[in-house]
Amino acid sequence: MVFESLAGKLQETFKKLRGRGKLNEKDVKEAMREVRIALLEADVNFKVVKEFINRVTERAIGLEVLESLTPGQSVIKIVNDELTKLMGSTQSKIEFSSKPPTVIMMVGLQGSGKTTTCGKLGLHFKKQGKRPLLVACDIYRPAAIKQLQVVGEQAGVDVFSLGDKLSPVDISKAAFEHATKNGNDLIIIDTAGRLHINEELMEELLQLKESIKPEEILLVVDSMTGQDAVNVSDSFNNKLGIGGVVLTKLDGDTRGGAALSIKAVTGKPIKFSGIGEKLADIEPFYPDRMASRILGMGDMLSLIEKAQSTIDEKKAMELERKIRSQQFTFEDFLDQLQQMKNMGPLSQLVDMIPGIKTGKLKNLEVDDKELVKIEAIINSMTKKERQDPTILNGSRRRRIAIGSGSSIQEVNRIIKNFEQTKKMFKQFSDMGKDFKKGKKRLPFFS
Amino acid sequence: MDKFCKETENSCDSYNKDKKQSIYQKLKHGLSKTREDLSKKINSIFGSFKALDDEMIDELEEILITSDIGVETSIQIIEKIKDRVKKENITDLSKITEILKEEIISIIGEKVNTLENSFPKIIVMIGVNGVGKTTSIGKIAYKYKEQGKKVIVVAADTFRAAAIEQLEVWSRRINVDLIKHQEGGDPAAVIYDAIQSAKSKKADVVICDTAGRLHNKKNLMEELKKIFKVINREYPEAFQEILLVLDATTGQNSIAQARAFKEIADINGIVLTKLDGTAKGGIVIAIKEELNLPVKLIGVGENIDDLQDFEPKDFVNALFIE
Incomplete structure (x- = not known):
């Protein structure tokens, strides 16, 4: 695809570099050719690209690639460093006059x-x-x-x-x-x-x-x-x-x-x-x-900051406790939905998650309306039902469907999704334990 | 910014004088910056190169890429030039300009593409935010008004703050009818009303403004589909001319825009705006090559008559001729 993101392009390039042992001049030059095209297609100015490539090539062919990182990792690091340097390394704010306005x-x-x-x-x-x-x-x-x-x-x-x-x-x-x-x-x-x-x-x-x-x-x-x-x-x-x-x-x-x-x-x-x-x-x-x-x-830091500013920390801790102890209910689910809504449109959040190639997401449209529907369904449950989903029999489900203006199939789907989410949470928390013991590694850090 | 709004009357009076000449002059003037740059660069190359070597090819690549033609198209053009230099045994490198021109013309075609002369017609302007849709509508409406056509403009950008007022100013300025609803209304409903009005008043041309939308926003693109559904159903007798407005300043993203809009609309052509700056607008070459969408009109200035037919030969000549 011509219109893959720059991120995707570079990832592709570096995949070629991964696992090839130490980098030689030829490898670096080949990778840089790809980086160059990617940057030009991203509308970076011709001259800026030229300088950038020269600087990165210079740094890549030499001592730094011999360090403990894999060759691919070290090139990513250099490209990342130089990109950051190029865009300025600090965040700037507006200077306010001591004498307003x-x-x-x-x-x-x-x-x-x-x-x-x-x-x-x-x-x-x-x-x-x-x-x-x-x-x-x-x-x-x-x-x-x-x-x-x-x-x-x-x-x-x-x-x-x-x-x-x-x-x-x-x-x-x-x-x-x-x-x-x-x-x-x-x-x-x-x-x-x-x-x-x-x-x-x-x-x-x-x-x-x-x-x-x-x-x-x-x-x-x-x-x-x-x-x-x-x-x-x-x-x-x-x-x-x-x-x-x-x-x-x-x-x-x-x-x-x-x-x-x-x-x-x-x-x-x-x-x-x-x-x-x-x-x-x-x-x-x-x-x-x-x-x-x-x-x-990914824009992991932005995501974390966004989450921090909108998610109540106490609630988050309580939630974590509940997940671990398998007491996660529809009420917590509703809570989560509301907090997510505060974080802004889902599509924006998805953009920030690392490891997701923008190209792959083209057909996956995240629809905020879906959330509204889920919320309506949960709101149509009684307090008792929310706390204990196991009592949701046929007639209760029918009532919820009518109350929320949706079909029974939709209600069934939400309940099923909820059960799956619960299971997934359990796996996550188990995985978390393994991480601490160093048993498993995150997939994208291999 | 529409500077001419203060001098509309003057420009309207003087518009018809030396029309044919002024078009070329304007185009030349609008593109003069590009022309100077390119010829200067190419000449400097000839000064320092004796053969078509790597360094010269790099320089050619720089010229093409900095015109926003795009990496892929640039590489293709350069490959063709290399082939021809070899095959035709060209030793006089000053001919490179001619070859470049020929290759670009062979991509965009020699034919002059302009608005269709079928009436009644309905024109729908689409594009991302800030490319100049509303301003272009003013200019197109003026063109038709000058030809003695009955024109209706439709404020179907119900989203952007004061978009309706902006079109309203235009409609008053050139004295054409405007159909509008409230801000936040349903764009398809405004167009429905406009079509009914066009039928009863026997209008020749209906020109619809639409809200700027980024092509990756699915819901907004769906809204456009609804607009076309209404037009197909209510006004089948009218010739449909769907114009995609692109900003010459935009880089490679223009292709993504053209591709996405083409998926939901049968685009007849492109209006390329803001060519009077230093942006080269080379992207239209890549768009013609990849999506076969012709440029129909180009914006070369801020006066009301500064929206011109796109003449490929003039365009390329203005790029390369001294």
Whole structure:
């Protein structure tokens, strides 16, 4: 398949390297040819790829491959290290001014997602206790102001606009006054999308920058951008001196090579990533995690963090005790479902699990609606039934089916699934014991 | 961003003057950046190479790949050039540009592809988020309006905030009818209403906006299917023209988009937007090669008449001619 993920591609390449004994120059070069094609197909810029390959090849042919790791493992490690290095090794945050309001200015090409990102950032900082003010300075695109007003309302954040007759400089100055008066400690300015080679409009941005003196200029870039990502980010950076980048539409199936290119060319960190259509779908960008995701190791850390922030720790411990003692009931199951719902759409979670090749998942659509159905069925059970599923006879099942608006077959299927899950949990907990004794090894660490 | 919204009237008045010439000029202008880059690069190669060696092949590969043509297609083109240099015993390496042009033309075809002249017709614009669907609709509606056709635009993007208002501004600007429902409404229902209205008003062209959707979101793609079902059932007499809008700035993901949308819709052609930047849009060559989808229109600027027919020869010439 041409459109396998970069992760899948690299995994394939390294499979060839595994178990071949020590690496020689020829093996490394062969692997690097594959890595090169994979990176180019992932839209990483040609020059960036060239440098990357040279650096990794240099490191791979030499001492490091002779260490205790298997040859495949050491190459993965080197590629991973270099990828991480390329994307910047630390996560960056927004610097807030000691004298509020802090001003953030959003810039970028048309259709990269500036207005939506303004709404997302507004909500993000509102959750952190800030009082953001969104400012509508896109005076060109029809209904752009209206769009910002709508997302502002959805996010519960104030929006400032003066129509499309005044200049962005005048609008933002008035917005600054408005913010100072109304106690907004953060100003997020939406600007019109523009081409990086449109001198007149780039000049407009420069004037805006000079008059409002923003603490932060964020360049919004579509993660699907191709080879041109380098020119775009370089031009914006040269003209305006951007502070960072927001990478949007990462919930698509793009391999996102643009992320690598932008970082390599501008040296500026990617600070946030847009990961869905909802306003809450924004998260900090973690370069190291992205690197391991590219390598097919999954975005394990993101997953763990997501789980930690939504799953009640006490409940989790109680659950573990129950699983071990085989007392897992439908009530716990329901609890689990609700916690899972808090973690976000299932499809997003699946993306983060390591060892699952994106290609394989193409036909497996995780449907959140299925969860709603399961919940309805469990909710239609009596307390007694939930605690002791063995009493679920024919007439009880029929009643549950009617109560939840589903068929008896569906009810049967859920009960069967539940029993299987219970069994699976038992195996897991047995396996856990074996792990501790070192009997078994995780399949992907062989 | 639609800068011309402030100068619409001017551009409308001056539109018909020197139309034929302006199309080529605009295209040339829009692609001039590409042209300069490529010829500069190719010339610099000729300056330093005496034979078609590995280093020169690498350079050719760089030119093609940085145009977003894609690794596979680039390799294919280069293989063909190598073959021809050998077979035709070409020693004058300055001919490489001509050979490159010929090979690219042989992939995209010489035929000029443009919108079909069958009326009544219904156009549906589809694509991922932010490629320029709504703006392109404004420009296409303007084209037909200029030809004296009765045009209806349909705000079937009921999802994105203010998408309806955006199309509304356009419909007022070019003075065509707009059919809309509330934000969050059923897109298929809006299109149903539009078809009824088109029938009673005897409209020539109905142009439907749809919400941008990432092609890997199954539920949203299903929603599109429903739209086509309504059109097939309610408006069989109309010629259907389904246009996939692609952003020239997008890289290899465009192929994935084209493939996924092609699976659920009988796409007639591609509208390639934002060619007035530095992006080369080479991906359309790979898309033609792999999926046989022709480009019908290209966006080369922000003025209302900056959506042009795609003329392969001009396109390639503008890429390579000094």
